[in-house]
Amino acid sequence: MKILVVNCGSSSIKYQVFNMTDESVLAKGLVDRVGIPGTVLKHEPTGKDEVVIKKDLPDHTEGMKLVLEVLVNKEYGVIADMTEIGAVGHRVVHGGEGFAKSTIIDGKVKQVIRECFDIAPLHNPPNLMGIEACQELMPSVPHVAVFDTAFHQTMKPEYFMYALPYDVYRDYKVRRYGFHGTSHFYVSHRAAEMMGKPFEECKIITLHLGNGGSMAAIKDGRVVDTSMGFTPLEGLVMGTRSGDVDPAIVFFLMDKLNMNSDEANSYFNKKSGMLGLSGVSNDLRDIMEAAKSGNERAQLALDVYHNRIKSYIGSYIAELNGCDCIVFTAGVGENGIENREAICKDLDSLGIIMDNEKNKVRGKEVDVSAADSKVRIFIIPTNEELVIARDTFGLAK
Numbered sequence: 001m002k003i004l005v006v007n008c009g010s011s012s013i014k015y016q017v018f019n020m021t022d023e024s025v026l027a028k029g030l031v032d033r034v035g036i037p038g039t040v041l042k043h044e045p046t047g048k049d050e051v052v053i054k055k056d057l058p059d060h061t062e063g064m065k066l067v068l069e070v071l072v073n074k075e076y077g078v079i080a081d082m083t084e085i086g087a088v089g090h091r092v093v094h095g096g097e098g099f100a101k102s103t104i105i106d107g108k109v110k111q112v113i114r115e116c117f118d119i120a121p122l123h124n125p126p127n128l129m130g131i132e133a134c135q136e137l138m139p140s141v142p143h144v145a146v147f148d149t150a151f152h153q154t155m156k157p158e159y160f161m162y163a164l165p166y167d168v169y170r171d172y173k174v175r176r177y178g179f180h181g182t183s184h185f186y187v188s189h190r191a192a193e194m195m196g197k198p199f200e201e202c203k204i205i206t207l208h209l210g211n212g213g214s215m216a217a218i219k220d221g222r223v224v225d226t227s228m229g230f231t232p233l234e235g236l237v238m239g240t241r242s243g244d245v246d247p248a249i250v251f252f253l254m255d256k257l258n259m260n261s262d263e264a265n266s267y268f269n270k271k272s273g274m275l276g277l278s279g280v281s282n283d284l285r286d287i288m289e290a291a292k293s294g295n296e297r298a299q300l301a302l303d304v305y306h307n308r309i310k311s312y313i314g315s316y317i318a319e320l321n322g323c324d325c326i327v328f329t330a331g332v333g334e335n336g337i338e339n340r341e342a343i344c345k346d347l348d349s350l351g352i353i354m355d356n357e358k359n360k361v362r363g364k365e366v367d368v369s370a371a372d373s374k375v376r377i378f379i380i381p382t383n384e385e386l387v388i389a390r391d392t393f394g395l396a397k
């Protein structure tokens, strides 16, 4: 069976086609600037040249129509006709408390996705738009939702509750959810395989460090704790997100900078983090370059970034009562040699010792721990699309 995996953002559609016989990727691509002048589709059929199509498209339905045309194109398509696609897997960011697993999408599932608009306003509306566009164009195949929050639904209340009046949990579902769950799921399972141990017997700390970043502590096959919370703003320092701050700063700055709640939301989500602190960029490569040429704020931002991660590692080792391995993944985790080195420096008292020579690698699945490190240190490129394809295949069968 062939599976189409779709990930819709507010103005983008990412897709991949998998052949589930051998889990190979037949094609992947991206439609960018959907609904904005200058829409462009980049299609990469495996083993063939990239195809770029520029054509303004008003909405996700038109965007998906173009994707489907490209997939069956005689010259650069990868399937003879659409009947070859057995099911479609959709990435959905927020499933609230409703979903601990992927699920076939029906009216009720769409209603839950809609109910989460309030708490995931940037992600769930375009995710649902993508689902409805695909359902309209492919009404006879199953559509499956794979939630970023699902893996973290194994967290216990003592980890997901905030110390706020209980009513706000009961009335508004204010609690910690966690995100990047599909990525944490994939790399933690791979890590268990690399250690040759059953997943249910491992203590694993996963570090998904991209433009957004989160960590998870995993034990007995379940997520014990994760750094993102009610929204993806909590936790680590990110490209443009502050991560953890004293909540009193929000009220203080709303007052001082005369911001309403929307403006404050944007301030902490889009103007803070590495961008706000360094004043250089949200991209770690630019910040490292600036720091190397003597920019002190850039160096400070990097130090704050690394220290926050270190403090989470320490706290997660305490929560897990030890740890078999830590796993680096996503843009910074897979490629940031100096970042990984800075994070693991001086953690030997926790049993974490990196082999700095082995660490000089990018984007490969590899163990970079020193021979005398009690804790294994893995770099594992994430593959959220494969998890979505597998779940979709499993449910569609």
Ligand code: AMP
Residues within 6 Å of the ligand: 209, 210, 211, 212, 239, 282, 283, 284, 285, 330, 331, 332, 335, 336, 337, 339
């Ligand atoms: P992602 O969100 O997973 O695509 O990660 C994107 C981020 O990865 C970028 O913002 C960069 O900060 C980071 N990144 C990519 N390549 C490198 C690299 N060679 N060194 C450090 N950071 C990198």
